[in-house]
Amino acid sequence: MKIKSIKKLCLSVSAIFLTTSILLSGCTKTEEVKKNGTLTVYTSIYPMYDFSKKIGGNKVNVVNMIPNGVEPHDWEPSPKDIVNVMKSDVLIYNGEIENWVDKITETAKGENLVILKASKGIKMIEGDDSHENSKDNESHEGHHHSIDPHVWLNPQNAKIEMKNIKDTLSKVDPKNKGYYEENYNKYAKELDTLDKSFKDGLSNKKNKNILVSHEAFGYICDLYGIKQTSIEGLMPDSEPDAKRMAGITRFVRNNNIKYIFSEASSSEKVAESIAGETGIKIEKLSPIESLTDEEIKNGDDYFSIMYKNLEALKKELI
Numbered sequence: 637m638k639i640k641s642i643k644k645l646c647l648s649v650s651a652i653f654l655t656t657s658i659l660l661s662g663c664t665k666t667e668e669v670k671k672n673g674t675l676t677v678y679t680s681i682y683p684m685y686d687f688s689k690k691i692g693g694n695k696v697n698v699v700n701m702i703p704n705g706v707e708p709h710d711w712e713p714s715p716k717d718i719v720n721v722m723k724s725d726v727l728i729y730n731g732e733i734e735n736w737v738d739k740i741t742e743t744a745k746g747e748n749l750v751i752l753k754a755s756k757g758i759k760m761i762e763g764d765d766s767h768e769n770s771k772d773n774e775s776h777e778g779h780h781h782s783i784d785p786h787v788w789l790n791p792q793n794a795k796i797e798m799k800n801i802k803d804t805l806s807k808v809d810p811k812n813k814g815y816y817e818e819n820y821n822k823y824a825k826e827l828d829t830l831d832k833s834f835k836d837g838l839s840n841k842k843n844k845n846i847l848v849s850h851e852a853f854g855y856i857c858d859l860y861g862i863k864q865t866s867i868e869g870l871m872p873d874s875e876p877d878a879k880r881m882a883g884i885t886r887f888v889r890n891n892n893i894k895y896i897f898s899e900a901s902s903s904e905k906v907a908e909s910i911a912g913e914t915g916i917k918i919e920k921l922s923p924i925e926s927l928t929d930e931e932i933k934n935g936d937d938y939f940s941i942m943y944k945n946l947e948a949l950k951k952e953l954i
Contacts, residue, residue: 674694675696675725675726675805675809676697677696677699677725678698678700678720678721678727678728679728680728680734680737681729681734682926682927683730684801685698685700686938687728687788687794687798690798690819691798692801692816695812699724702926704926704927705926705928707926709733712736713736713740718743721749722744722747722749724749725748725749725808726749726751726808728804729751729753730785730788731753731754731785732755732760733925737751750808752800752801754797755787755793755800757796758793758796760783761783763782763783763851763869784855786853786854786855788924789853789856789923790855791827791830791834791942795827795828798820802816802819826939830939830942833946834859834946835860838862838949838953843891843892843952843953844863844953845862845865845891845893846864846865846893846895846897846949846952847884847888847893847896849867849896849898849906849907850868850899850923851864853921856945856949862949867880867884868906876906881909881910884910885910888910888914893914893916893952894916894917894952895916895917895918895951896910896916896917896919897920897948899921919948919951919952920944920948921949922941924941924942927941
């Protein structure tokens with residue numbers, strides 16, 4: 637068994653053991669379920685945090701489990717994280733990216749914790765985790781496909797997630813249902829405006845190909861008629877082999893690619909290698925899985941990052 641797998645197994649066992657012990661001791665919930673009269677909501681990744689803050693407003697105390705700038709695909713909660721979640725009122729997660737959520741749902745059986753999978757009702761798409769999705773490759777045999785979790789990058793999917801959050805908060809806290817409805821209606825309109833901005837900004841573009849470091853943009857591509865070719869698959873910590881690198885180089889030269897889109901939370905070593913080989917530039921395109929400390933300090937949120945993504949795409953898609 638690999639060391640990484642052993643660490644995960646040990647963490648899972650210790651988390652379940654500690655949480656179960658606390659459940660048996662009767663200390664799962666604080667006597668004051670709500671903090672300062674507000675719901676306590678834990679979220680799994682930044683988009684869930686931002687959407688919950690927007691819908692919940694001053695009626696909800698939202699805590700994001702993953703620290704700023706941390707890549708969420710391999711993140712695991714500590715025993716303390718699990719205990720804190722069990723003391724909260726609501727846990728909101730996206731789905732397909734949080735491999736650890738099952739241990740919490742098992743522990744929460746019979747408890748008052750409300751758990752929401754925010755992506756429910758969204759049509760998911762498959763990603764290609766083989767890292768060999770360039771049209772230059774001769775064969776697609778042996779590809780490993782898995783579900784692409786980055787549904788929030790489609791503004792209409794983000795609206796569904798916000799609605800699911802609004803409905804859940806309204807059910808848990810019915811006296812503030814009108815407040816949550818009002819907030820949802822406000823941001824639903826902003827999402828429609830964002831969607832229109834993407835459609836207007838990316839329509840009538842002759843070049844529809846983009847090169848990305850992390851295969852996270854399938855929902856944007858499907859909605860706006862773009863084709864992504866990725867260096868890495870859905871898991872952004874993989875590295876391409878020599879054959880894959882050669883295929884990417886051909887793709888860049890055959891499709892007049894000007895930029896390789898990377899992200900702030902990932903290493904740029906491979907992107908820099910391809911940029912050096914082909915003469916293209918590195919540009920930022922964020923999957924908004926996690927914001928950096930600097931982005932938080934600058935006041936960025938889902939909308940501001942999405943508009944930055946739009947401007948970056950417009951530079952490539954002329």
